[in-house]
Amino acid sequence: MKNRRSTPAPIVGLAVLISQAALAANHREAPITALDHKADITDVYAFVSYGPRQAPNEPPSKVTMILSVDPFLEPANGPTLFPFDPDILYEIKVDNDHDAIADVTFRFRFSSEYQLPTVYTAVAGIGDQGAFQPGTDILVVPPQIRDFNNPGLNLRQTYTVTMVKNGVETPIVNNDGSPFFTVPANAGPRTMDYAALFRAGTYSNLCTTGISVFAGTTDDAFWIDLGAAFDTANFRTLGSGVPGVLTDEEDEPIYVRARNFASDTVSGYGVNSIAIEVPIELLTRTGAIEPPGSPDATIGVWGSTSRPRVTVRRSPNPSESRGPWRQVQRMGNPLINELLVGIGSKDRFSMDQPANDSQFADFFLDPPIVHIVEALYAGALSVPSAPRLDLLPLVTYAPPIASPDTPPGPIADLLRLNTGVPATPFEQASRLGLIGGDHAGYPNGRRVFDDVTDITLRVGVGGVLIPDFNHFPNNRLGDGVNVNDAEYRTSFPFLADCPNGRNRRHIDPGEPGGGPIQ
């Protein structure tokens, strides 16, 4: 363990290196996903659901899981907008018996149709009645899109949801048997009433399952000063005078009180999101809501995208050479592949199963990035030594997320969630999650408003889960972006509206809320 020296230069270097390696969100983190935009998972969230009138310590009842894909969707970018890819199998998986193998899987498949194949754009609409050819009753432009049956929703997508549990596939269907529609990107206020479509596309308490589902183009719930990160991590100098280190004032932990001191590069962009809310009884091994001290309370969640593959052995049908699926990407925690896995192993990591992650254990527990920091700054930084056992809660079932008597299971990149921990009321929730004293936040699951950038800097690099490292500046590392540019919902699916294409705003440095240019 090194002595800490609070000199500015090493701290800058620390933030620089980490942000370059890790904080590019989860976009394009491996060569194969860089080439496959539609299958690129940006974020996975899993948390105990809460409501607008959530009371403290209210017993948990449901878990929401969100899989976001297809990064940096510019809502002004017509005419085809951003459908989900019908060739991709989107999955959210849950391990409930600590072996890193999925026990409950939710599968999502999409289909596309054009309602007006001769019209040039995916969406078109105006007013209550639409627009007619002058002097005739020939409808040229459909009315503003407010529901999924409007022909102006030219490119219309539906999707199916299947729950697989113990090998049994159960279709999750709409209450009235009608298909689930995806919510399109928000082309603009003339074309559509996006909020109405969002409401219509939120399917709650389906049949007898109590499951709710949503799929569509939404605001990207993630936030970060990505521009600074990719300019060789040229983070902005804020109140501390040290780039990448926040003052107490800048580091307001309560999300609803926090504000931004740097520009959210993801602001004004959409992302394709799949969300599902599931009663906890359907997820736990015991089929019951377990108290937080129970080993069975903690589950592991991850998302994956897969495409059909050519198999060495063809299926029994000789004319059919496309067999099962090849996984393009998977994600549990928001940092593992980006920050820890070596460049020569990233594709294998993306395509392999979490249960096989012991092959990457050296990356997890002895992150090369820390050695780089040490080498560059000649021991002037206070960084934990390998093996980084303090990171075990991210890759095994361990306290402080799981109860102490929980079997740790194999090393695996899963987003661990103790389903017995009550949700924190939104107004009281800390963007810093567990290290902010909010037990319902990352890395105990991940909520949409958890500041995983700052948490990652502090936990992954600063080592603040080790008491000896939980001090300044390790516990004040941050990029200065503390809140989302859009307002999250406080009920399922908890996501914010997709920015509208006509008036969307990407917040730049130098403008209000964008932080300084320097």
Added chain:
Amino acid sequence: MAGIGGTSTRASPAADPSSSHFALVAARRSRGREGILLGEIAMSPMTAAAGILLAFTTSGAIRGAADKGVKASPAEQKIAWAQQAIEKNPSRHQSYNELAMALARRARETSDVSFYAQADAALEKSFQLAPDNLEGEKVRTWVLLGKHEFAKARELARALNKRTPDDVLIYGFLADANIELGSYDEAEEAAQWMLDIRPGNVPGLTRAAYLRELFGDIDGSIELMNSAYQQTQPAETEDRAWILTQIAHLHILTGKLADAEKLLQQALTLFPGYHYALGNLAQVRIAQRQYSKAVELLRQRYEGAPHVENLYALAEALERSGNLGEAKAAYREFERRACKEIAWADNANRELIFYYADHARQPERALRIARLEAGRRRDVHTLDAYAWALYASGRFAEARRQIESALAVGVRDSKLFYRAGAIALKSRDRLAAARYFKQSLDLNPRSESAGVARKALLRLEQQASTRSRSGSHGS
């Protein structure tokens, strides 16, 4: 008559780690330790200095050829480029890797194993400059495969795979080594990773195609080979010729001789005198009973690629053509040379087994060599030869176990089916024998073994009919 234990020389896919695209195969059965092809060059293969010097000499020769207007092959061009890079910057290790890879590719083009020794020498220089460099290790694996040191190649490939699991070509090496050693599950897993990590990559497609062939899916193999061909650059003439030859080989397996011939002629136009294509075209001629033409093709191949097993194929063709005197001399020469290599990794033991079993009537010698070879590798073709040696020496039960182990992989080959039938017959399992003979004929009614299979099947049917009649009389 020529034995029905005829062998097929088969190239499995391997990859070219030095190239921006992917080459397809390592040189197989590449010979010439005696220096026949480059006999004028005395070489100490493990001496780096000599190797580099030799490579420079080769490069000079290539440049000379270019000056005289002779078109350099893709590998010759790469050798020349690598040499120029070394001249400009002798301390750049990657240039030696590139030279080694180009030399290994030249080994495949020419079937001349001395290029592997030169490649080793270039690699030695590379490792002096940059110990354990990954690209060098990959070329080293390639060279080990080319030299038939499959177990060593697999060991190295496994270590490299652990070090860099995203590298597609290392999976290719794993697939190649495991195919040759008969570890088909591990080979399939490696090939599947190739297809998954980079869908549509040519080395992955060719390896998957070869596995499909071994698993008995000949149409599926052709499908993948066609995809590989479409994705191979036209400038890569030898790669394209290799793929065409492989597709032709697959057609030959099912008796589609006209289709095979068309593709082989294309291959020979693309890469004149290509030894793999000549050998396959000779198989077509044999199936057409044009033995003299087959002899000419195999003679041409042997002149260009004087491998001892190529001499065996020539001897068999000579025998079929009725030129018994020359055939006898060729067999004698084959035996003399093949026996020298019995203990080597790169040998002609498979051909020697069939020679002793079918021609020389020395089944115990066949069996001794077969046991040695089966101790090294358990691939389909080795098991087939082993089974045949057991059969020839009267050990029918064990022969049956071995041939059925080979067939359990799924392979569909008329000669194997015939041999399985013959072995089953001696094991007094007439039903199985009839089934195997029928499978042989159904798959390829024009195979080398079709005549004997047909006769054997007819005899079995007659016997069954006789038994049936006597049974009727008796009842």
